Structure formats: structure tokens, C-alpha cells
Amino acid sequence: MRFEEVIGQRDLAAKLRKGANDGRIAHAQLFVGAEGSGNLAMALAYAQYVQCTNSTAEDSCGVCSSCRKHQTMMHPDMHYSFPFSSNKADVASELYPEWRKAVSGNPYMNYEMWMQELGAENKQGNIPIKECHAIIKSLSLKPFEGDYKILLMWLPEFLGAEGNVLLKLFEEPPQKTLFLLVAESTEKILSTILSRVQMVRVPPLLQADISTKLQTDVQLAAEEADRIALLSAGNYIRAVELAHNEENQYLEAFRNWMGFCFQKKLGQAAAWADTYGGNGREQLKGFFLYSLEILRAVMVHPYLAGKSGLNSDEEAFVGKFSAIISSHAQGELLYNWFNKASYEIERNGNAKIILTDLSFKVTRLLK
Numbered sequence: 001m002r003f004e005e006v007i008g009q010r011d012l013a014a015k016l017r018k019g020a021n022d023g024r025i026a027h028a029q030l031f032v033g034a035e036g037s038g039n040l041a042m043a044l045a046y047a048q049y050v051q052c053t054n055s056t057a058e059d060s061c062g063v064c065s066s067c068r069k070h071q072t073m074m075h076p077d078m079h080y081s082f083p084f085s086s087n088k089a090d091v092a093s094e095l096y097p098e099w100r101k102a103v104s105g106n107p108y109m110n111y112e113m114w115m116q117e118l119g120a121e122n123k124q125g126n127i128p129i130k131e132c133h134a135i136i137k138s139l140s141l142k143p144f145e146g147d148y149k150i151l152l153m154w155l156p157e158f159l160g161a162e163g164n165v166l167l168k169l170f171e172e173p174p175q176k177t178l179f180l181l182v183a184e185s186t187e188k189i190l191s192t193i194l195s196r197v198q199m200v201r202v203p204p205l206l207q208a209d210i211s212t213k214l215q216t217d218v219q220l221a222a223e224e225a226d227r228i229a230l231l232s233a234g235n236y237i238r239a240v241e242l243a244h245n246e247e248n249q250y251l252e253a254f255r256n257w258m259g260f261c262f263q264k265k266l267g268q269a270a271a272w273a274d275t276y277g278g279n280g281r282e283q284l285k286g287f288f289l290y291s292l293e294i295l296r297a298v299m300v301h302p303y304l305a306g307k308s309g310l311n312s313d314e315e316a317f318v319g320k321f322s323a324i325i326s327s328h329a330q331g332e333l334l335y336n337w338f339n340k341a342s343y344e345i346e347r348n349g350n351a352k353i354i355l356t357d358l359s360f361k362v363t364r365l366l367k
């Protein structure tokens with residue numbers, strides 16, 4: 001993809017282009033940015049730019065032979081590596097068709113979306129030793145065309161200790177070989193790898209950039225787009241999720257659930273937990289992110305009523321809810337419980353159990 005297609009991040013893109021044009025291209029770079037920041041999109045645009053035979057100071061040309069191959073993700077000197085589950089393939093290249101489809105469809109996808117695309121939602125992804133050996137082999141070949149051979153590794157967090165077999169490549173790479181690693185955080189990356197890469201930090205997206213994109217791509221009105229951009233905290237995945245949720249089914253669900261808890265209808269709360277807990281992981285993650293947003297608004301309601309970026313339905317609910325909460329400490333306790341539940345959901349905890357447990361706790365608290 002071209003830089004032009006990347007959402008926002010104009011300063012970073014300019015810096016990357018300038019570096020490339022000045023001949024400063026570090027052979028191993030780590031693009032680090034939180035979910036929804038566009039770290040993968042940025043690395044793809046950078047790779048295309050470096051390999052473009054007719055680039056300008058502004059962007060890759062989009063029409064040269066190299067660019068056209070990039071746009072279909074079929075460039076012979078561009079290799080991809082990513083986590084996958086062992087029941088799907090031995091090496092990443094066997095999954096290139098699925099990878100191309102997923103990335104062209106949404107270069108802002110996260111790990112869960114990718115595993116879903118693979119039909120391996122409940123399996124553990126990994127970048128196994130066989131894949132590391134395949135990388136070493138493919139990079140030992142001469143480039144087919146152009147200058148650079150590039151390996152883009154998405155989510156090197158999934159590289160276990162066996163990833164150390166790649167160190168020699170990082171230290172003494174074959175000529176004109178680039179490693180672009182794309183990670184969400186540096187915490188889970190092997191320290192031996194971290195010490196050998198140049199860091200490229202991809203910040204969360206600006207509200208204004210998310211809003212503009214929502215207006216053009218999802219056809220939201222400016223006011224609604226601004227509101228969602230504010231709630232999404234720089235995460236484009238979350239923004240799209242919220243935008244596709246205009247009828248606000250999350251609010252509906254949260255309101256019903258809390259209603260049962262408040263009226264001590266434990267049977268109904270448990271039944272709700274059982275049904276809602278059957279939703280997909282992404283939906284549940286979205287629900288918890290949303291609930292946390294509402295609970296945060298409940299806590300600051302006495303000071304910030306009307307200025308929270310919520311719509312009128314949400315504002316009304318938050319008003320009522322904050323009247324039920326007896327103290328700030330109680331609100332904080334609720335928030336912490338939801339935060340913990342959200343964390344457990346993200347780590348594949350049993351949603352029905354987590355929601356049921358939360359129902360009991362909230363009912364006891366809200367009496």
C-alpha cells in the first residue's frame with residue numbers, strides 16, 4: 001500500500017521517507033504501535049516505498065512493476081512471516097493466500113481477527129522453528145528483481161526462544177536485506193532481538209484522523225465521527241467497531257444486565273450472562289471496552305456531566321447509574337472488577353463464568 005492509504009501518521013511517514021531518501025535504511029527495524037495504530041499498514045507502505053523504482057519524496061509511484069506487485073502482495077522479494085496455529089500449516093508461506101486476503105481486506109486487523117480468518121480462533125498461534133528455518137532459506141536466495149529483499153514479520157511477540165536461530169541473520173544479513181518487524185509492544189519480544197533492531201514508534205492515531213476516516217469510509221456524520229473517535233482512544237479497530245454499532249447494542253446489553261443486578265433478579269442476570277457469554281471473543285472484548293468507558297463516565301459524572309463525549313442515551317443512563325452508586329470508592333470497585341474481567345476475556349477465560357461471577361458481585365454491591 002502507499003503512504004497515502006495509511007490513516008494519519010503523517011509525521012512518521014515523512015520521517016521514514018526522508019530516511020530512505022537519505023540512504024539511511026537500517027537493516028532491521030521494529031515498528032512498535034498499539035492495536036489499531038496502523039503499525040502494519042505503515043510497514044507495508046514503507047516496504048513498497050523502498051522497493052518502488054519511481055518513488056517521489058511524497059510517496060511510492062503506485063504504477064511501476066514493483067508497486068503493482070506490492071498492491072497484490074505478490075512481490076517475489078517481499079516475504080511475510082506471522083503467527084499461525086500448527087494444525088493449519090508448517091510454514092507461513094503455505095498460508096499466503098489467507099494472509100493476502102486478510103491484510104488486503106483490513107491492514108488494521110489484530111491477532112484475534114487473523115486467527116478468526118484462519119478458522120483457528122480457539123487455537124494458540126505461534127511462529128515455530130520450522131518457520132524460522134524457512135525464513136533463513138528464503139533470504140539466502142538472490143533478489144529476483146530490484147534492490148532489496150524484505151522480510152516483514154508481523155507480531156514477533158509470538159517468536160519463542162527458538163527465534164534465536166535468526167540472530168545471526170540480524171547481525172550479518174545478506175546484502176540488501178531488510179527485516180521489518182511489526183509488534184504491538186516490546187515486552188514479549190526476545191531481548192536478544194530487541195537489542196539488534198532500530199525502533200520505529202507508531203503512536204496511537206489522532207482523533208481528527210480517525211474522525212475523517214470514519215466520515216469518508218463509514219459515512220458517519222461529522223458529529224458522530226468525532227464522538228466515536230474520542231471514545232476509540234487512537235485505536236482504529238475499536239473506532240470501526242463502535243461505528244458499526246450505532247444502534248448501540250452494547251448500551252442495550254449493559255443496561256439490561258445492570259438492571260437485573262440492581263433489581264436483584266439474580267436468575268435473570270445469570271440467564272443473561274449465559275446467553276451473552278456465548279458471543280464471539282471480539283464482540284465480548286468490544287462489550288467490555290464499552291462497559292469500561294461507561295463506568296469511567298459514571299465515576300466522573302459529578303464533575304463532567306455533558307462533556308464526556310457520550311450520546312444522549314448514554315448520558316441519561318450514566319446519570320441514573322451514578323445516582324445508584326453510593327460513593328466514588330464503589331464506582332472504582334466496579335470499574336476494577338470490569339477491568340479484571342476484560343483482561344480475563346482477552347486471555348480466553350470462560351466468558352459465561354466470568355459474566356456470571358460478575359453478576360453476583362455487582363448484585364451484592366448495588367443493593
Ligand SMILES: [Zn+2]
Pocket residue numbers: 051052053054055060061062063064065066067068
Ligand atoms: Zn512504484
